[in-house]
Amino acid sequence: CANFTSSSRRSPYAVLQLRTSASKDDIKKAFRKLAKLYHPDVIQHHHHHNLEPPNPSVDNNDNTNFAKKTAAAAAAQDKMAELIGAYEELMDDDFCGRVGDSRAALACEVYTIDELRIDRLHDVYNIQILYENQMDKDHNTSDDSSFPNKEPQPQVSEQENTITTALHTESILPITVHPDDSVSDVKRTIQDLYGKEWHLHNRRLDRDQLATGWELVTSNNNNNNGEEGGESSSILSYHLFLHSYDIQHQDMLHAVVRKYNEEER
Numbered sequence: 001c002a003n004f005t006s007s008s009r010r011s012p013y014a015v016l017q018l019r020t021s022a023s024k025d026d027i028k029k030a031f032r033k034l035a036k037l038y039h040p041d042v043i044q045h046h047h048h049h050n051l052e053p054p055n056p057s058v059d060n061n062d063n064t065n066f067a068k069k070t071a072a073a074a075a076a077q078d079k080m081a082e083l084i085g086a087y088e089e090l091m092d093d094d095f096c097g098r099v100g101d102s103r104a105a106l107a108c109e110v111y112t113i114d115e116l117r118i119d120r121l122h123d124v125y126n127i128q129i130l131y132e133n134q135m136d137k138d139h140n141t142s143d144d145s146s147f148p149n150k151e152p153q154p155q156v157s158e159q160e161n162t163i164t165t166a167l168h169t170e171s172i173l174p175i176t177v178h179p180d181d182s183v184s185d186v187k188r189t190i191q192d193l194y195g196k197e198w199h200l201h202n203r204r205l206d207r208d209q210l211a212t213g214w215e216l217v218t219s220n221n222n223n224n225n226g227e228e229g230g231e232s233s234s235i236l237s238y239h240l241f242l243h244s245y246d247i248q249h250q251d252m253l254h255a256v257v258r259k260y261n262e263e264e265r
């Protein structure tokens with residue numbers, strides 16, 4: 001990972017404080033627990049209000065405290081790099097490839113969706129996947145005369161629905177796509193619809209011409225991989241397709257958007 005490089009040669013099990021018999025779930029839980037202590041956002045927030053640059057006119061003790069805090073932040077960065085390296089080695093997956101130098105992606109790997117919802121640095125939006133080839137079936141079912149007691153639903157214009165839902169992270173934002181669409185195509189569709197409300201249009205663009213600082217993730221509720229509490233989420237890789245993740249019609253994804261400050265733009 002570009003901003004989290006480590007030259008440590010300690011055993012990855014020792015780094016994550018695990019026995020060599022640890023399961024994949026044990027590894028994931030240990031990484032998340034330790035990463036929350038050394039995540040750069042945590043360190044930055046901890047020192048933000050107390051970390052002032054050295055001043056020759058002030059007492060040497062103040063300058064010494066600044067040096068200590070700076071050294072502590074650098075040590076935390078090294079520790080985070082060591083944790084990431086150990087995690088990738090033991091999980092044997094492309095963790096660094098998914099995360100790169102993106103703090104939004106790293107946050108998605110470390111924190112649960114519920115934790116990100118209350119995090120001051122991120123917004124989480126609920127995205128409902130609607131497949132084009134299923135829309136007609138849904139429409140026919142809704143008009144079926146075999147449901148005589150079904151009450152008519154109030155009509156809401158598409159414009160009214162978009163404006164209302166795009167401004168509230170608790171709402172469900174539906175998008176119409178195809179199972180064979182790539183994740184980058186899906187992100188582009190979402191960005192076109194909601195980029196203005198999410199303040200994406202003034203951000204740097206990546207090589208796929210997508211705004212940086214946001215990720216599309218799927219939770220365990222869609223994948224049914226059996227982890228407790230549905231805590232983990234998986235970042236969707238740009239160049240895979242929706243059907244690669246077994247995402248079904250009307251499944252829910254989450255868009256995690258980092259609230260950039262001016263220095264991060």
